[in-house]
Amino acid sequence: MSMKPIPRLAGLLAACSALALAASQGCSKKDQGPPQRPPMSVKTVPSVQMDVPIVIDTFGHTKDRMSINVVPQVSGKLIQTFIADGAVVTNGQPLFLIDPxxxxxxxxxxxxxxxxxxxxxxxxxxxxxxxxxxxxxxxxxxxxxxxxxxxxxxxxxxxxxxxxxxxxxxxxxxRCTIVATISGICSKRYLDDGNLVAAGQTLLTNIRNYDPMYVDFSMSEQYLPLIRQALAEGAVRIDITPRGDTNSYTGTLDFVDNAVDLQTGSILLRGLVPNPDLKLWAQQFADVRVQAGLVRDAVMTPESAVQLGKQGAYLFVIADDNKAELRPVKTGVRYNNLIQAEGLRPGERVAVLGQLMLYPGAVVADVSQSKP
Missing domain, CATH: 1.10.287.470 (Helix hairpin bin)
Incomplete structure (x- = not known):
């Protein structure tokens, strides 16, 4: 009797055992379901409820409140000058002397x-x-x-x-002694001593009054009802920051033009800013911020939290179970990098960092709550 088939049978049994083991392992993995995604790291900030000023940002330029050309009222020979170029003068101060x-x-x-x-x-x-x-x-x-x-x-x-x-x-x-009729800053002198001057014709210098200072600016006509309502309730505050200056200067709205510019759809306004230290200069470009009212009990969140989609503005709210909820909101006033979000409740956690990769229902790890 031949014994050769025995090794073949043993090999066949081993192969079947291996296939059975592999099948059992495959079934075990299917029973475990799809692999779970790790939590997404985000940083959150709680929304806050506060009274928020209605702020309108625009730009304009400073302007002297008064400018006077110093011209002699009598003719004669200019014999003495009492001021230097760019002098700060007061009302009634002697400036020039004509031969009397x-x-x-x-x-x-x-x-x-x-x-x-x-x-x-x-x-x-x-x-x-x-x-x-x-x-x-x-x-x-x-x-x-x-x-x-x-x-x-x-x-x-x-x-x-x-x-x-x-x-x-x-x-x-x-009148041979020419005096300043306003307080302010002189320009350069346009004539030296010894020259003849003509009454009402010869320009000697110019004086600009810088305290207070005017600020001319314009804004879209859509803000006109808001501005008029604010003026009816009292003084309207403005803050200006000249270009290249880190300081802001506070004043009040002084004038609103009586017509809207048809070509630009804007309206001209003017502010009045105290300038006792003469830090503001005429014809400076300046950023202007107008506080045109107050929104009571506005729910505010950082501007970085709000995203724009096909359906409008939205943000992600992180629930207590650390899952992300997509929340449509209606945006309103802005103030100090915060924005009003109607549809958001006070104290809700809003994703402000890492929110661009979120999706509804995503599990997150709030790094703002982690201890150092």
Whole structure:
């Protein structure tokens, strides 16, 4: 009897055992289901409920509140300058001096004319009074007496005219000293001493008043009802930050134009900003923030949490079981990197980091709650 088939049978049995083992392992893996995804790391911030100012951001430029060209009111030779280029001056401060010699002589001449007129008037009155008794006695005619009365009236009129001329001469003499009519900062001087100046024509310098400072800016007409309502309730605060300056300066809204620009759909506004330290300069570009009201009990969340989809704005709320919920929201006012989110409740955890990879129902690990 041959024994050769025995090794073949043993090999066949071993192969069957291996297949059975593999099949049993495969069934075990199917029973375990699909592999679980690890939790997604996110950072959350709780939403907060607060009163939020309605802020409108725009830009504009600073403007001096008042600008005066310094021009002489009398002609003559400029003999002295009392200020340096760019000087800070106060109202009434002397700036320039025009040679007063000619005008002083005119004053003396006018004074002499007034003195002569006073003497002539006094003589005319005495003559009139001396002839009054003669008229009563019929020793002079009424016509001659009327002539004496006319001389008194003419002398009085001449005195008034020369007194006015004296006032004009004194005024011209005082105008030889040119003074600042406003407080502010001077430009450069446009003329050196020794030059002749013409009344009402020669520009000597310019003075700009910088305290307070105007700020001109514009905004879309859609904000006009909001601005008008805020003005009706009281002063409207503005904050400006000049370009290149890290400081902000606070003022109030001072003016709203009476018409909307048809070409741009915007409206011109002006703010008034105190500037006692003269840190603001005219014609500076500045970012302008207008606080046009207050939203009460707004639910706010970081702007980075809000995403935009086909259905509008949404964000991810992390529930107590650390699962992500997609929550549609309606956005509102913005303030200090926060945004109003209607549809969100106060205190709910909102994903602000790692939210771009989230999906509804995703399990998350909130790293903001992990201990260091």
């Amino acid at each position: 010699s000619d005008y002083a002589a005119r004053v003396r001449q006018a004074e002499a004319a007034v003195a002569a007129d006073q003497a002539n008037l006094e003589l005319s009155r005495l003559t009139l009074e001396r002839n009054r008794p003669l008229l009563e006695k019929g020793m002079i005619s009424t016509e001659n007496f009327d002539t004496l009365k006319t001389r008194v009236e003419a002398a009085a009129a001449q005195l008034q005219a020369d007194q006015a001329a004296l006032e004009k001469a004194n005024l011209d003499l005082s």
